[in-house]
Amino acid sequence: MKLSFSRVFILLLSLVFFAACQQIPVTDIAVDLKEAHKSNKEFPLLSQKYPKLKRPTAYAIQRLYVRERIGDEKIAGYKAALTSEGARKRLNATRPITGVLFGSGWKDSGVTINTSDLTLPLIETEIGYVIKKPIVDKLRSVSDVRSYLYGVVPAVEIPDLGYNSMEEVKLEDFVATNSASAQYILGDPVGLKYLDTNETKVTLTKNGKLVNKGQGSDAMNNQWETLFWLINTIIDQGYTIGEGQVLLTGALGEVLPCEAGKYVADYGNVGKVSFTVN
Numbered sequence: 001m002k003l004s005f006s007r008v009f010i011l012l013l014s015l016v017f018f019a020a021c022q023q024i025p026v027t028d029i030a031v032d033l034k035e036a037h038k039s040n041k042e043f044p045l046l047s048q049k050y051p052k053l054k055r056p057t058a059y060a061i062q063r064l065y066v067r068e069r070i071g072d073e074k075i076a077g078y079k080a081a082l083t084s085e086g087a088r089k090r091l092n093a094t095r096p097i098t099g100v101l102f103g104s105g106w107k108d109s110g111v112t113i114n115t116s117d118l119t120l121p122l123i124e125t126e127i128g129y130v131i132k133k134p135i136v137d138k139l140r141s142v143s144d145v146r147s148y149l150y151g152v153v154p155a156v157e158i159p160d161l162g163y164n165s166m167e168e169v170k171l172e173d174f175v176a177t178n179s180a181s182a183q184y185i186l187g188d189p190v191g192l193k194y195l196d197t198n199e200t201k202v203t204l205t206k207n208g209k210l211v212n213k214g215q216g217s218d219a220m221n222n223q224w225e226t227l228f229w230l231i232n233t234i235i236d237q238g239y240t241i242g243e244g245q246v247l248l249t250g251a252l253g254e255v256l257p258c259e260a261g262k263y264v265a266d267y268g269n270v271g272k273v274s275f276t277v278n
Contacts, residue, residue, distance in 0.1 A: 023052075024050050024052065024053060024057055026057065026060050026061050026064055027064055029044075029046065029061050029064075029065075029176070030061055030064035030065040030067070030068050031068060032044060033061070033065045033068070033176070033177060034065060034068040034069055036162075037069070040117065040119070042119055042162065042163055042164055043119075043162040043163060043173070043177045045163070045168060045169065045173060046058075046061070046172065046173050046176055047168075047169075047170040047172050047173050048168065053172045053176075054172065055171065055172060055175060057172075058171075058172040058173075058175035058176040059175055059176075059237070061175075061176040062099070062100075062175055062176055062177070062178050062179075063237065063238070065176070065177070065178060066100045066178065069102065073102050073103055073104045074102070074103045075100055075101070075102060075103070075239075075242075075245070076101050076102060076103040076105070076106050076245055076246060077100075077101040077128075077131075077245040077246035077247055077248065078098060078099070078100055078101060078230065078234045078239070078241065078245070078247055078248075079098065079099045079100075079101055079157070079179065079181060079184075079230075079247070079248040079250075080096050080097075080098060080219070080220075080226055080229070080230045080247075080248065080249050080250045081096060081097050081098065081099055081159075081174075081179040081180065081250060082095075082096045082097050082250070083096045083218075083219040083220045083226060083249065083250030083251065084218060084219070084220075084250065084251060087251065087255065090166075091169075091170065091171040091174060092170075092171060093171050096220065096226075096229070096250065097171075097174070097175050097179050098179060098230060098233050098234060098237070099178045099179030099180070099181040100178055100181060101181055101184060101245075101246060101248065102181070105181065105182055105183040105184055106184065106186065106246075107183055107184065107185045107186070107275070108185070108186065109185060109186070109187045109188075109272070109273045109274055109275065110274055110275065111185055111275050111276075112275070112276045112277075112278055113158055113183065113185075113258065113275060113276070113277045113278070114278050115258055115260075115277060115278065116278075118158070118160040118182060118183075118258070119160055119161065119162050119163065119164065120160060120161040120162065120163055120164060120165075120166070121158050121159070121160045121161075121182065121183075121257075121258035122158070122159050122160075122161070122180075122255050122256060122257060122258055123156060123157075123158060123204070123212075123255070123256040123257070123258050123263070123277075124156065124157040124158075124159060124250075124251035124252075124255050124256075125155075125156055125202045125204050125212060125214055125251065125252045125253060125265050126155045126156065126157050126184075126219075126248045126249060126250060126251060126252060127152060127153075127154070127155060127197050127200060127216055127219070127223060127248070127249055127252070127267075127270070128152065128153040128154075128155035128184075128186055128246045128247065128248050128249075129149050129151075129152055129153070129227060129246065129247045129249070130149065130150040130151050130152075130153060130189050130244065130245075130246055131148060131149065131150065131241055131242065131243055131244060131245045131246070131247065132147075132148055132149055132150035132243065133148055133243055134240055134241065134242050134243055135148055135231055135235065135240065135241040136235075136240050137235065138231075138232045138235045138236070139228060139231055139232060141228075142224050142225060142227075142228045144228075145224055145227045145228055145231065146192060148231075148241075149192055150189060150244075151189035151190055151191050151192060152189065152190055152191075152192055152195065152197055152270055153186045153187050153188065153189045153190075153246070153270075153271070154186070154187040154202075154265060154267040154270050154271040154272060154273045155184060155185065155186050155187070155246075155248055155273065156184070156185045156204075156263070156265050156273050156275065157183075157184045157185075157248060157251075158182055158183040158184065158185070158258060159179075159180035159181065159182055160180055160182035160183075161174075161180050162177050162180065184246075184248065185273050185275050186246065186273070187267075187270075187271040187272060187273045188271055190269070190270055190271060195269070195270070196216075197216040197223045197270070198215075198216045198217040198222060198223050198224070199215070199216060199217075200215065200216040200267055200268065200269075200270050201213070201214070201215050201216075201267070201268060202214050202215070202252055202253070202265055202266065202267045202268075203265070203266050204253070204256075204263060204264070204265045204266075205263065205264050205266075206259070206261040206262070206263050207261045207262055211256060212253045212254050212256055213253050214251070214252030214253025214254075215252060215253075216252065218250075218251070218252040218253060219249045219250040219251070219252065220249075220250070223249055226249040226250065227247060227249060230247055230249065231247070258277055259277060260277050260278060261276070261277055262274075262275075262276050263275050263276070263277065
């Protein structure tokens with residue numbers, strides 16, 4: 001994991017000052033979130049305790065929470081969330097959000113997911129991209145994206161909402177708690193030379209029965225636009241995207257409850273991911 005410390009420090013300093021004006025103890029909240037994660041407990045509902053909590057402060061909490069966890073693990077990539085209109089409507093969001101992927105959440109195809117380790121897990125079929133060389137500065141155009149990619153991987157994310165119910169959860173809660181980032185299952189990477197992942201189709205079966213289908217263009221209507229936005233947003237947040245890290249561009253098709261069964265996500269020429277949920 002690499003960070004541009006000067007950028008992060010200046011950004012965090014301004015946001016912490018803004019939060020202090022609102023009497024929101026962002027550092028203490030980040031520590032509490034880490035403890036909740038380590039103890040496998042439900043996250044506190046920040047929007048109820050701090051009604052003035054806004055999106056910029058929620059991101060400041062997320063970054064501090066990530067920093068708290070870096071002592072125990074490393075950053076393995078980044079994710080886009082709420083990339084479909086339906087998902088944004090459920091949280092009254094006007095645009096997608098981002099989160100950090102930790103190395104502890106990286107699972108290989110064939111893994112068994114134990115729901116007892118999670119609070120409120122879901123299943124999302126996604127497309128992942130492996131970074132070929134570090135990205136330090138924002139990209140100028142969508143056409144720059146491919147030159148930084150080693151390949152594409154079939155991916156299934158197992159986000160964990162961290163709450164027993166989503167009824168009272170607001171967008172700011174979701175952002176602050178790292179956009180439900182938990183586990184993600186990756187297949188083998190394939191080359192991108194002749195591949196437009198907007199056309200990639202995926203089917204997900206559970207115990208042999210079709211339960212979801214989607215297409216690459218489901219994520220913000222364009223995989224490449226989503227990647228461009230995700231990369232530049234992550235750079236704006238003060239991170240450097242490192243070689244070998246993974247970017248996930250959001251759910252294709254429906255978001256499903258994480259129920260017991262044997263699953264296979266088939267992405268055609270991009271590959272397959274299989275996993276079992278207990």
